[in-house]
Amino acid sequence: MLQFWGNWGDLIWTGTIQTLTMTGIALVISTLIGLPLGTLLVLTRPNGRLANRYFYGALSSVINVVRSIPFIILLFFILPFTRFIMGTTIGVQGVLLPLIVFTAPYIARLMESALLEVDRGVVEAYEAMGISTRKIIWYVLIREARSSIVLGLTIATIGLIGATAMAGLVGAGGLGDIAYQYGHLRFEPEVMYVTIFVLILLVQSIQSFGNRLAARLKKA
């Protein structure tokens, strides 16, 4: 046991940090893009407050198209775009953009369904009180949906962790890469078991944390 940690401890620790870094940064940026997109979907959908068939149709199609592409293909498909924006296609920097392109539309859909759960009557009540659409979005729609938003983001985070496993293909490291490189290619099954165990631990704690936070936000 001690010997195992002596041999592999550093590597697994570094991999965990890499995975968390990629997930964290991609999650924050994807949320900053996905939440407004989800809000736009809700506002512009038929019967929405700013109903616009063309805008909604276009946005919705783009989201569907991006979401149709599996991450591993997206990663290579947008290589030129990644180089153009990030200046590189390798390492953590090189994988962040594809992760964001992959996750933001997903989050947009999750946010859309969370916001749609909000009772239209409350929105109407605030409209009747003469409160602006901008304030209604923030203080009514997003506030009332916050518990579902947190649950949606929890799902998105776990999806992101899965996607980062493929980041190794462009040399960004991470737990998935370790499991593949060492566990599979070099046939060190213990390394694979341990990385899988760490991944399970991560996913479990994120889900529990998300559930607990959502339950608290539901009321207070």
Place this chain on the structure above:
Amino acid sequence: MIALKQISKTFTVNKGTVTALDDVSLTIEKGEIFGIIGRSGAGKSTLIRMINLLERPTSGQVEIEGQDITTLDKKGLSKLRHRIGMIFQHYNLLKTATVEDNVAIPLRLEGLDKRSISERVDKYLDIVGLTDHRKHYPEQLSGGQKQRVAIARALAHEPDILLSDEATSALDPETTESILDLLLEINRELGLTIFLITHEMEVIERICDRVAVIDAGKIVEEGDVLDVFSDPQHPTTRRFLKANLDVPKEVVDVLSSHGTLVNLSFIGHQTEQAVLAELTKRFGLLPNIIGGGIKKLKGGLVGNLLVHLDGDQAQTDQAVRYLEASGVKVKEVTNHAAVLGKLG
């Protein structure tokens, strides 16, 4: 105070058009409680939303204190809406906010300063009797309590007008009564003009000064509650009023074959007079009471009696003349439908 002028509203549904309101004109006076009654789908909801322009009329004007509000810009409309409170059938509270926050948040969004907000929250939670529940969340409250929070929220803007969209329709009879009492109190003490829509006769009876009956997007009858209820003209109004008494057709047929079947309507103090006993004493006529009822309206009492006058034509004529002279409205009943219509 509020004047709706030739309001029409059509919706486009699946390439067809549906007329929700058809040339509706109404005037609501300052300080009164005005009720609209109609079945679901009659256009009530659309009508009440014209007053704060949650729905815009296809044609016609909405005037508040002489100003046509359909021409207001965004800012003007927002300002106007601060002066018009609204409560709803399903309360429409923030589930994620406490009772006090439900009252305070809209005030904060309106830009009121902290001190005024906390003063108003205290004041209006006290008026609706929820001071002890201020830290509770809506899901911990009963339906009646939630409606009280909604009323406090509406009042906290210190509006001149309160719109009530079926506010008691989801409540049990006892709670309905207490909410109606609260609305009456608000109307009296704060001088608020209340415009309400409902499908419940009881709401109109208990608190309204005037009523309009809406059917298929048209106002079919309008007037003081007392007048409309003691002498309803339109079939829809009669249908709303029929609930209390239902006389089988057979009874009407048998009684109409000898003597005369009449419906008597009494208003106010007349309900206390013994006019029927006088008929026997003066004209030797034997009145036989088939059924009847008495109702307490906001403006006074209204009684209805279905009476069979067993006597010859001369006696009957004399009796009717005497009754009318005493201020009782008399209508001869010859068929079943009319009976249903007249009694209530």
